Amino acid sequence: MSAPAPRPLIDTSQAHPARVYDWLIGGKDNYPVDEAMGEKLPPEVRVGALQNRAFMNRAVAHLAGLGVDQFLDIGTGIPTAPNLHQIVQGIVPSAKVVYTDNDPIVLRHAEALLVSNPEGATDYIQADVREPGVILEHARTVLDFSRPIGLSLIALMHFIADEQDPYGIVATLVSALPSGSHLVLSHASNDIFPDIAQEATEQYARSGMTLALRSREEVGRLLAGLEPIEPGLVTAPEWFREQPAPRPEPSGMYAVVARVP
Numbered sequence: 001m002s003a004p005a006p007r008p009l010i011d012t013s014q015a016h017p018a019r020v021y022d023w024l025i026g027g028k029d030n031y032p033v034d035e036a037m038g039e040k041l042p043p044e045v046r047v048g049a050l051q052n053r054a055f056m057n058r059a060v061a062h063l064a065g066l067g068v069d070q071f072l073d074i075g076t077g078i079p080t081a082p083n084l085h086q087i088v089q090g091i092v093p094s095a096k097v098v099y100t101d102n103d104p105i106v107l108r109h110a111e112a113l114l115v116s117n118p119e120g121a122t123d124y125i126q127a128d129v130r131e132p133g134v135i136l137e138h139a140r141t142v143l144d145f146s147r148p149i150g151l152s153l154i155a156l157m158h159f160i161a162d163e164q165d166p167y168g169i170v171a172t173l174v175s176a177l178p179s180g181s182h183l184v185l186s187h188a189s190n191d192i193f194p195d196i197a198q199e200a201t202e203q204y205a206r207s208g209m210t211l212a213l214r215s216r217e218e219v220g221r222l223l224a225g226l227e228p229i230e231p232g233l234v235t236a237p238e239w240f241r242e243q244p245a246p247r248p249e250p251s252g253m254y255a256v257v258a259r260v261p
């Protein structure tokens, strides 16, 4: 019998993005240090996190409705029902989803992500988006890269500073996708509510986390070569396919679904 795999080390002395986000959206898989940090954030950040999660639900359901049955989700976060695979497999039961996050707490809870509908499949890899080649290599063992894929980078790229080449990372991931694939992206802004953005950035920095909030123009540059589908690059609560869309609430989160031509 082989030895059990070592449990991932969870650092409970410092706040972590996945756990702070879990606290923001009302989850229970966080520690006092994450809650203490979350409490200090402007209340709009919690609103933005909930709006972001709701956008994720709508966007991936839309793609599944188009028949997209393969998803690569990077920066998955701590499982929160409904998880991406539960949404898309509710529409396309045979959908396959590969999840990725670099935080050991997500690996610790990954079992919840691996309970797939029997007709489909889910997989989890602990990996860093700054190593897109590693993620792609693994994803190719599960997904068929000759058919359209939904790549979701949801509330992830604002953790990647310019020096870490966010534009190159997205370009590398997108260039691996066949025509007809889609990128689902959301990103916290610094130009909608600049004061709140500044306060949140400082609070994250005090807890040892880098936030690289971006303007609409900068987020748009992440979509180079792609074709945003309706309603384009908007704030998260404005991203609605049904007409008439509900009257959106204010939000500091940008959201977009863009097609690979």
Ligand SMILES: C[S@@+](CC[C@H](N)C(=O)[O-])C[C@H]1O[C@@H](n2cnc3c(N)ncnc32)[C@H](O)[C@@H]1O
Residues within 6 Å of the ligand: 017, 018, 021, 052, 053, 056, 074, 075, 076, 077, 078, 100, 101, 102, 103, 106, 127, 128, 129, 130, 153, 154, 155, 156, 159
């Ligand atoms: C704000 S949460 C978003 C979770 C989920 N995508 C959602 O929108 O509901 C951001 C996630 O990105 C992960 N993350 C941050 N930096 C990362 C990196 N360099 N590589 C992979 N994941 C990362 C965090 O651990 C966290 O789980």
